Amino acid sequence: MKLVTAIIKPFKLDDVREAISEIGIDGLTVTEVKGFGRQKGHTELYRGAEYQVDFLPKVKLEIAVQDDHVDRLVEAIVGAAKTGKIGDGKVFVYDLEHAVRIRTGETDGDAI
């Protein structure tokens, strides 16, 4: 099993969700996060004084999948989240050791 984590632009969330559903993966966790990469921040203005905003809002997705689904999933996320402009985000894939569905007690492959 793998855990796929993706940091994407917030306005791309719906597109990514649809793309993931289309390849038959149901279930993901979304978190609103802030950070910076190559895009850096931007300046804002308050009462005549400019100030730097270093951390930009992003959305973090977490999706647990079987090993053989990983490539299709990453491809779907990248395809849907890409704008071609700086700040599109990143996808990380981790090994996932163990999973349990709380309601039934099913484990690992049956739980995701």
Place this chain on the structure above:
Amino acid sequence: MEITFELGYALDTFYFLMCGALVMWMAAGFTMLEAGLVRAKNTTEILTKNISLYAISCIMYMVCGYWVMYGGPDGLHAAVPFLDGILGDGVAEHGDTYAPSADFFFQVVFVATAMSIVSGAVAERMKLWAFLAFAVVLTGFIYPMEGSWTWGGQSVFGLYTLGDLGFSDFAGSGIVHMAGAAAALAGVLLLGARKGKYTVDGKVNAIPGANLPMATLGTFILWMGWFGFNGGSVLALASVESANAVAVVFLNTNAAAAGGLVAALVLARILFKKADLTMALNGALAGLVAITAEPSTPTALQATLFGALGGIVVVLSILALDKLKIDDPVGAISVHGVVGFLGLMLVPVTNDGALFSGQLIGALTIFVWVFVTSLIVWSIIKAVMGIRVSEEEEFAGVDISECGLEAYPDFTGGRV
């Protein structure tokens, strides 16, 4: 004839009371404006401060303020401390055209307005109880003294009488607004800037307000309340002449606010390349302050231009005060002080009864009196109990150190 008189008495009294209620609502406007322009960690304290100062103003003006301002042997209403006797009939005792207690109610909300001005300027770093102690002295003594020299008609320590010198301040650009700003300036100079506002090399750091919808709502409330502030200062409604005057005052008050907002919005766009909302809000208030000294004689176009001048001056003043490292989180000293002075100086342009020299002497009298006495009172409070919270408390926010409660506990990890 008797019925006509009684109807007029009832109408004037009713008008006075309704305008007083509108001015009371300005306290809500100041509260929302200030709560919007401070950081979230200082919200509970600024709310507590604003509603408490309103209550203290009401009590102190009853205890002695009204008596200091209008009492004494030559006083208009010969009021005495604790308002004994004010319940009497205005017609029989003074030949008034409205109830004396309505006059008190209308006057008391003005005191609260002057005090509200102070609270925004010293926000985010002053001790709550030091501020409230100052409120007792300002509303019970400092403001009523200068009020007695102006609206009260008394001579300034027996030296000169402002009314004889051609001084005129219709609804209080100087008497209320500049006076509040003078007290605020004295406090800010002793208090110092918020930590992190100015860097050692003179750069100004922005400390953005937490809630701009609230600041905008506050400005709308003040704009509305101002119709009572200026409109009520006509002091009568029950004749064709006074009804016309009231209508002109409403019209001009509204026009000046509009002029101030647009001028500040455009100037900020030219200077900073962006539409700076909080500068525009200050611009609307500056327009209102600028017209307050004389809203009855300008034409609507003149009122709009006077307001616009206020809107321009306030933006430049806010930038200048930041250069001088005088930290005023809400712009109160610029809006009420600098533009209050401007408002006084604009009176002779349209009102033949006022003189530039008289306006200048009046402005200096009010400023020097309020600034010096405030400086003394702030210094005493500083020596006795301190006026500024510790650096650590300021960092954590005065909500916790002064009130023990955060304004938005949902986001701070509390249970449920």
